[in-house]
Amino acid sequence: MTNRQLQALAKTRTQPNGRMKWMGAGLLLVAATLTSVTAARGQDVTISHGYSNFGELKYGPDFPHLDYVNPNAPKGGEVSTWALGNFDSFNQYARDGVPAALNTIGSESVLTSTADDPYGVYCFMCTTLEYPEDLSFVTFNLRKDVTFSDGTPMTAEDIAFSFNLFLEQGISEYRRIVEGFIDKVEVINPYRIKFSFNEAASKRDRVTFAGGTVAFSKAWFEENDIRLDKSSDRPFLSTGAYVLDSFDYNRQVIYARNPEYWGNDIPFNKGRNNFDRIRIEYFADRSAAFEAFKSGEYLLKSETDPKDWATGYNFPAVLSGDVKQESISDGDVGEALSFVFNLDREKWQDPKVREAVSLLFNFEWSNKALFFGLYERPKSFWPNSELAAQGAPTPEEIALLQPLVDEGLLAESILTDEVAMPFVHDDSKNRPSRKVLRRASKLLDEAGWEVGGDGVRRKDGEALTLNVIQFNPLYDRIVNPFIDNLKAIGIQADLERVDTAQYVERRRKGDFDLANQRISMNSEPSIGLGAWFSSKTADSSSRNLMRLRDPAVDALIPKVIAADTLDELRTSVHAMDRVLRSIGFAIPQWYKKDNWVAYFDVFRHPEELPPLAVGIYDFWWYDAEAAERLKASGALR
Template sequence: MQRRPTARATARRIDRSEVSGRRWVIGSLVGCAALWAASEVFADAHDPVTISHGYTNFGELKYGPDQVLDYVNPDAPQGGEFSQWAQGNFDSFNLYTRQGVAAALSTIGYESLLISTADDPYGSYCYLCTTIEYPESRDWVIFNLRDDVMFWDGTFMDAEDIKFSFELPLEQGITEYRAVYSEFVDSVEVLDTHRIRFNFSDTAPRRDVVTWVGGTSAWSKDWFVANEVRLDQTSDAPFMGTGPYRLDSVDIGRQIVYRKDPDWWATDLPINQGRNNFETLRVEYFADSGAAFEGFKAGIYTFRNENSSLQWATGYDFPARQNGWVRVEELPDGSIGTGQGFVFNMNREKFQDRRVREAITYMVNFEWMNETLFYGLYERPESFWDNSDLKATGVPSPEEIAILQPLVDEGLLDAAILTDEAVVAPVSTTVDRPLDRASLRAASALLDEAGWIAGADGLRRKDGEVLSVTFLERSPQFDRIINPIVENLSRLGVQAVLDRVDNAQYVERVRGGQFDIVNASLGQDYEPGQGLAQFFGSAAADDSSRNPMRLKLPAADRLIEVIVGAETLEELTVATRALDRVLRAERFWIPQWQKGVHTVAYFDIFEFKEVPPLALSPIDNWWFNAERAEELRAAGVLR
């Protein structure tokens, strides 16, 4: 077998002095831009108003009006199929409710007022609008809408649709969203058919407001009303949208096919040249990654973003690869780390003692895992902002201390936060076996100190209760990872088990907080703002899909307010580092693993110009090689 190269290449770090603008998270993950051309007019002598094709809080936007994106091929051929896999099952196309399990790519057909590019981490650009207008105070924003945006049913989008689409999540959306954003808009005014104004409350964070309302997706008000559809209920089809792809066929729980709308209104926009090139997008569902890998080898689907180090290192020696029909590549990844890790359910009394959480962390021997299980492919996450200068390092800077000191003075933080280095996971020097004896001694001391004392049977008890830990999981792929941790915890005197359940049960138990420890990805973006309250804020902690650990930390709430109120890039950076430092010190998160490249495998029927730094999105900017696909079909490789 040909030896695979390792995936330890260092991700390219975004130089914040060279980029400007904002958020890859606005709109869809495949969103790009209509572009910037700004001038200022004056409502009166005291309130300058900017009219622009885009928005950024810092610096200048990358693109000008009517530019084609740098990372696409504007002459890419159209047609063909892109297919991928998903795990488990689904029973709904509504991602905006806690009911049911949403289908993969269920929002692929929705477009938003502002969208962003995969190479400008701070910029937002007009898409469903032609221009935006906002005063220096950002007390309001006006979107001048395009008059040619058409829904799939042939009706045209107008300002009433946007008003409806914005207000619906605030009325029927998930609790965590309503808890964070419900008080930020005083009113929404339809000024005319294609002109809408959002008036912000005094409490709305001014740095976030334009891009927040700019993320509004366009749904048809008439369709919702006529079909009596609610946002808080499951839906057997996507909502009426305006996007390039619409549902073509579905086999519930097994397969989904989306097809490009032949009448898509935005086909000829300069911003869309070289994008959305495939005729169909197909998703095949499998029970687990192992079954999905066998399906890939058999040509059932054609693209795989490999997340198993075992498969990556040992599994790609099969005929289609040997014959050159399948390509295996490590593509650059310059994005912020995913923040992947195990998280504790902080509502469980036993985990409310930091010493217990730290002791369990000691039993995860990443260095042994990486050497033995991961073939040296990974590095360990350290921060929720890895690969950026928002990451806290070393001891706090004087600027960080200035932010943290009041929280220490009020008793919200321990004084050690002012002098200690930023917390990282314990490093083991034992790589030949899962259990590091030094780590075992350190963990034992912590549990003894916390009052969990080992009895004659070896189990640790406090007030007659046995210290037990259950890892909730849905993927068999994690068995080989979690089982050694379970064994280590048993040696510590902790009654530990792995509870692997089906996808539907997993989703419901996580939503309902019925678990001890679960996987989570807590990675953030380059311009953190009010969205942090959904990940780390107290207000929505008991009903938040983004805060599975149920974190309720007053110091974090206060630091989020500081971040939201930051007016300069320097202020934002310092405050984010302070928050990162405080969150990591709480030890509610056991960092797992990450790599600095995308490890992908695909049948040799796709081409692309380059991988942009902030996102790998083949659906958005790759294209289909029909001639090569025909060769593979003739060879019996593709189904």
């Protein structure tokens, strides 16, 4: 399990113990829970406990606890899991180093969201927020009881410091998207802070952009001479429920619940943060990790291998009921796992060459032969959601696309054609049909890559080579058949497996032809699209790994950002999805609608889980009596 999968397993959209996210939000006024007060600039200022995206907030100001938690869940015990690879840092935000799993679990932000309200954001470390109708500013009235894990108080100075730290030292893809959004940040008093926005700032993102600020200790950063853009041998001093307990580089990380955590008794945290310890064991090999799980070295496994899920869970502890298997549905936007081309390399800038390569990945055979039919192929960058484009464009989509066609940025066919779909292969064998091979060969011929007497395709004397980088040996059985197909039409393809640190660095530098990218969108896309697809981020981005620079995409991103209603958002995202799919910079691999979790029968969760989170480290709990029973029976040591 990768670090990202660990983060995703625990996610609750923007959970109080989660990391800073792109918090795009459609910011509409909420009727029932808001109070108007004296005007600023001639406008009424609204005070609220939260902000609703395209509708009313699910939770009022005096709710007792989140609907999906067990407010009486016991505290105690340990949850243990695994991660693949290695780590040498605890800083998620730097380009240097490989961060440890769950390294931001102790971080909290001013606002939070829930796993059952897709558009709402709420005061978490504030009591109320204030804003005028034009959203020219937002003021947060901070709680006075928030402390960092060392017991020192958190104040507005810390929030201002943290906000400016991301603007000054944050990764370039973040700074290039948000630079210039803020006119000024004012610390009005120790518990009141005001963010003033300029006209360039997206209105749908203003409140959540400011409120998504992670709270770091200004004094701690300055005393220890810490930088956000450098690797760190410890997590940053923050306010969250968990702190680093111990670690052994590349082998183990343990986080412990802070008994003095400031937020133990607030309504947002009832029934949450239940484990005393969270332990992650690192493995260099998936097989070794699975054997360790079987033996009880760790007790919970998020499964990502369909072969193991379909055939591997027949060991005695499963058969006796001591280990449970659960498929937990995911109502969030699916992650479109894909191979992406490095478009900075000239050979991949030709759409015909990209299409030829894409034709030779046989998902249907892979799904049947390797995945036991458990995966689906992502056809959209917003799979499993109403934001995925379908069929031919609607009149509303055409209204957005027509000007781009008129400017010569898009082919006229995009106004009438069905949305681009991955080619569907025969699933009986990996080798594509002769018809497909002829089609791929013709595309390469037209692009000038001709087959020589040695069977190798060349253009201007240069052989057509393709290098796929991977760090996970699980991919060997998937990539090698793909490579065989590429070689069949004269492409000199190879799989290069590297260690985790090299993999991270080569992706950052663009030293690859094809690499994996987990393209992860949300239900209300906004400024975060720039980090994924804007020309501004193509030179250096962990998201725009493909180095996409497309003027039509650049023109559509502001249309999505400017959407004021859900209908406008859907239309603009459909148009965006349609254009992205037409470019063909990604070869869709697969995704699954369910989360696969296996665990020894010592953990419990609410009977009805929320649609947007699994929440293992958030609102599951440890059953001490069940653990004693398993120990007494010999199932656990």
